[in-house]
Amino acid sequence: MDFLLNPNVAYVILLAGVFLAFLAVITPGTGLLEIGAVFCFLLAGYAVYNISINAWALVILFLSVVPYIYSVQKKGRLVFLGISLLMVVVGSVFLFDSEDSWFSVNPVIALIFSGAITVSLWVVIRKAIEINSSRPAHDLHGLIGQVGEAKSLIHLDGNIYVAGEMWSARSDKEIPAGSLARVLRRDGFTLVVEKIDQVNS
Numbered sequence: 001m002d003f004l005l006n007p008n009v010a011y012v013i014l015l016a017g018v019f020l021a022f023l024a025v026i027t028p029g030t031g032l033l034e035i036g037a038v039f040c041f042l043l044a045g046y047a048v049y050n051i052s053i054n055a056w057a058l059v060i061l062f063l064s065v066v067p068y069i070y071s072v073q074k075k076g077r078l079v080f081l082g083i084s085l086l087m088v089v090v091g092s093v094f095l096f097d098s099e100d101s102w103f104s105v106n107p108v109i110a111l112i113f114s115g116a117i118t119v120s121l122w123v124v125i126r127k128a129i130e131i132n133s134s135r136p137a138h139d140l141h142g143l144i145g146q147v148g149e150a151k152s153l154i155h156l157d158g159n160i161y162v163a164g165e166m167w168s169a170r171s172d173k174e175i176p177a178g179s180l181a182r183v184l185r186r187d188g189f190t191l192v193v194e195k196i197d198q199v200n201s
Helices: 007-026 032-050 055-063 065-073 078-093 107-133
Strands: 147-150 159-162 165-170 180-187 190-196
Touching (some): 007 032, 007 065, 007 107, 078 107, 159 180
Parallel strands (some): 165 190
Antiparallel strands (some): 147 180
16 A cells, blocks of 8 residues: 555545546436545545645645536536636645655646546536536427327327327327327326317417
8 A cells, every 4th residue: 555655646546536526426327436436535545644735735625626516506607617627736736745845746747637637527527517507408398288199099198299209198088099189287297188179270
């Protein structure tokens, strides 16, 4: 475990943990990202515990979470994402104390890894923010009142073709396949419909 006490190694592991943690927040799911982030933070924590650190740099690292969370909540806040990433880079580069110079981390290593991770996070998170902020492809409320064609017998369940797509449907009364039906409301992704004789002009 002595290799972890090398500031350059600890720096790379810490950045990897930050990278995985940021991705885990924006794309939750399998838990693999979270596990990887925790593992990296445990290894980096071992180094932080055994190597002299700059407390102010550690504070900057913790505070970088604030603009990051603010940036992912709403579209148009990408400047806060940039601030967060800058704080991560500064905090991690200066985290480990050095008696000989300002930098305990090799500047070339810091430049390569911080640059690669910053660009990667910027691209991935910006794209995720755009996707999460975009309007859904289907306006479910806009389906109410539209008329479609029953593609199967509709009663407790069935299928209706409306607004260019096939939907699950149900009705209080049986609607034969091929009949026209109007959408009254929706129950989740199931449309509640009623039979009509003709489309009102």
